[in-house]
Amino acid sequence: MPSATPQTHSPADEAVDHRLIEERAASVGHLFRQRVARTPDSPAFMYAKVSASGDEWLTVTWAEAKSTVDAIGAGLVALGIGPEDRVALASATRYEWALADLAVMVAGGVTTTIYPTTIDDDVAFILADSQSKVVFAEDAEQVAKLRRIAGSVPGVTKVVTFDPEAASGEDDWVISLDALAALGRSGLERTPGLIDERIDALTPDRLATIIYTSGTTGRPKGVRLLHRAWTYEAAATDSIGILREDDLQYLWLPLAHVFGKLLLTLPLQIGFCTAIDGRIDKIVDNLAVVKPTFMGAAPRIFEKAYNRVQMMMEEDGGVKLKLFRWAEGVGREVSDLRAEGKDPSGLLATKYSLADKLVLSKVRERFGGRVRLFISGSAALNQDVGRWFDSMGMLVGEGYGLTESCAATTVNRTSAYRYGTVGWPLPGTEVRIAEDGEVLLRGDGIMDGYHNNPEATAEVLDADGWFRTGDIGELDDRGFLRITDRKKDLFKTSGGKYVAPSMIESQFKGMCPFVSQFVVHGADRNFVSALVTLDPDAIQGWAVANGLGDRTYAEIVTSDKAHEMVQGYVDELNSGLNRWEQIKKFTILDSDLTVDSGELTPSLKLKRKVVSERYKDALDAHYAGA
Structure with missing residues (x-):
């Protein structure tokens, strides 16, 4: 289990490396280039090569990733992508998504995200509203969708598919990712410094991403996130020390969602390796193979895992159930102690050692055996479920943020956490509570506004930079934020x-x-x-x-x-x-x-x-x- 420091302090007392925030990279492109220069031979990504005989996990170094990213980026330049031109990504979570997104960044473009489940009409709206020129499409299904709406999006000049077979069509409107990379490599042979020139031209105030919120009514709103928002989020997270360079992340979350996109940006700052696989039905199997130390997830994943273990124990019954309940209780005692900054001693330490050997370690093995931290986001996590995971030796640090705040606004630390809260603000982010209980935010992670929608922007962003979240919450005596509900859901x-x-x-x-x-x-x-x-x-x-x-x-x-x-x-x-x-x-x-x-x-x-x-x-x- 993670050790904790005494829990009497507040955010003002937190040990923060402010230098990381002050000296952060100018853009995501700069951040990627710096990471490759620092650790070229370290593993950057892992991904599953699927075949009839089973999955084979392959590892890619930062230098190898850069070679491919630069080629794809140069290919985008050859297709006419200039500064802040939009490039859409319509795909489920997979390794190629990460490559394409980074390629857009180093080419100086803007990534527009599209969920693969988005209906035709909304895809057409997003592409037209964002004025996307090129679209990365995962497979034949996404290509077919784009062909159906082609008449509504005349600005889309090229579709690049991750599936080579989906590129074989009646015209050259659709090409494969390999073909785009080959086009880029030819360009780099003629102009070797092309990508470096594009990165050098990037500034913190340049637009990096437009993420369209999947609202329940009306048209999606495009959230404009600048390069400074992403580099701030990465540097601020790095500054509090909850993640390390030797971590191994398992990433299955939708990368079209701001939380997933942030989890792709953090490794550029911190340097850890990321195993990518968006197949939700493979999470349990993959955890046993990949053995990650860190994973972000939505509460539903934790709830299902918790319920599954509880039911298995109930079905076993008898001595096994009694032993499990005993170990569970011991783990809870130790969890409560460590939340207060203390470690078990005496008889409790002896009982915990035995409980861990007989039961708790077996539960951790279901998650690969090496997880030291989960991050839960996107919705409220039941605090009893969070406490249970901690009692098993896997801390769940619940966090809070919105698309408009670039995902991470507050998060529980490994050294300071309080269940039922979403933690302390990241250094450099201000949080206050309005008279009606609404949570207000200000900082570099806040969006530039809604794309082509000044009226909606004015409704949530004031002249002083405060963003109205629409969430009701409160700050406790030690600065932990507790979210009560969505204002509109009350x-x-x-x-x-x-x-x-x-x-x-x-x-x-x-x-x-x-x-x-x-x-x-x-x-x-x-x-x-x-x-x-x-x-x-x-x-x-x-x-x-x-x-x-x-x-x-x-x-x-x-x-x-x-x-x-x-x-x-x-x-x-x-x-x-x-x-x-x-x-x-x-x-x-x-x-x-x-x-x-x-x-x-x-x-x-x-x-x-x-x-x-x-x-x-x-x-x-x-x-x-x-």
Whole structure:
């Protein structure tokens, strides 16, 4: 487990290497070039080469990565990409995404991110609004999408696909990544200093990225992030020492999301290697192979892992379950001590050594055995789930940020953390709470504004540089930030009582090991109700134990036994809530909420409005005759 320093200090007392922030690189291009110069032969990336016989993990050094990045960057220059010209990336998380993004940076262009699940109409809007000239497309599916909307985006002059087979078409509008790199290498032979000249011309105030938010209503808004925002985020994170050059990161998060993009930028500053694989169904298998020391994830990943281990132990029962519960308790005692800056001693130290040998180390092996830090972001993490991971010897440092703040605004440190909070601000970022409880931010990580949308920009950015986050929060006595809910998600019952749905939802997910989603509803209603979905994997073992093993998923989750089981957890939840917050009625849906169905964002956040509208009849039924 990570050791902690005494927890009586505040951010003002934190040991910070301010020199890293003051002397940070001028741009992402400069940052990449500096990293290669410092550690050319160190591993930069790992990626899986997939074949019929299985995955083979390959390692690429920083110098090798630079050779490919420079070639692709020079290829973009040959295609006419000039300073701040936009280049879109429509792909899932993979090694080629990182290469393409870095190539755009060193060529002096601007990366526009597009989720591969984005519908045709929104892709057309993003490409037109950003005025993208070139698009990197992952595969034949993305190429087909671009061909369907080609008439709406005449400014797109070339499509570059990561799949060579998808480049074989009726015209030369689509070319392969290899062909682009070959074009670039020819250019570099003629002008060897081409890429260095492009990097030298970059300044901190040049536009680096436009990330379109996956809003639940209306058109996506393009968040403009300058080079200074990315280099500040990287240097500020480096300055607090939570990550090290010898770390190994496992990266599966969507790189079109600001959190994933930041996790690609941090290695340029700090120097650690990143294993990239966006296949969510391969996370568990890959952790055992890659054995990372660090990983960022959304809360849902931690919830699923926690629930899975709990259910396995319950299924084993008997002596194994008793031993697990004993070790769990010992780990929790040690976790609480270390959160206070103390280490176990005497009998507790002896018990912990035994618990670690018999149980805790076995749990850590499920995550590769070497994880020393997880970072949780994009939504609220249930603090009981976070405490459990810490008791197993894997600290989860919950952080907070938005696309508009370049992902990282606050984060719990390995040396200073408080569960239920999102930590201290990064050095150089200011946080204050408005009179109505809204969290306000100011610093170099804040966006330049919304692209082509001055009205929306004026609504959230004031003349003094303060950004209104739309989140409700509070700062405690030691400067830790606690987020209560999204301002727009807070609702008032017909009785005039305010309810924060996210907090209730997070609590329930920490209680019920079978839940996937829990959606709290009740605006202008006389009581609070909920929509529930059950995890398709987790519920199978429960179904077998309850005589429903031969039923379909829909039959299992809509059964009386499932309703009775969920009711028990709802009763437990209600026992800790105020009367007006308690869940009076709930409906278990016959299918889970998914990204593909448009009910979750690609970063696994709930699209509350979409869900409420789609299941309006079920919600209305809760209040019929009330």
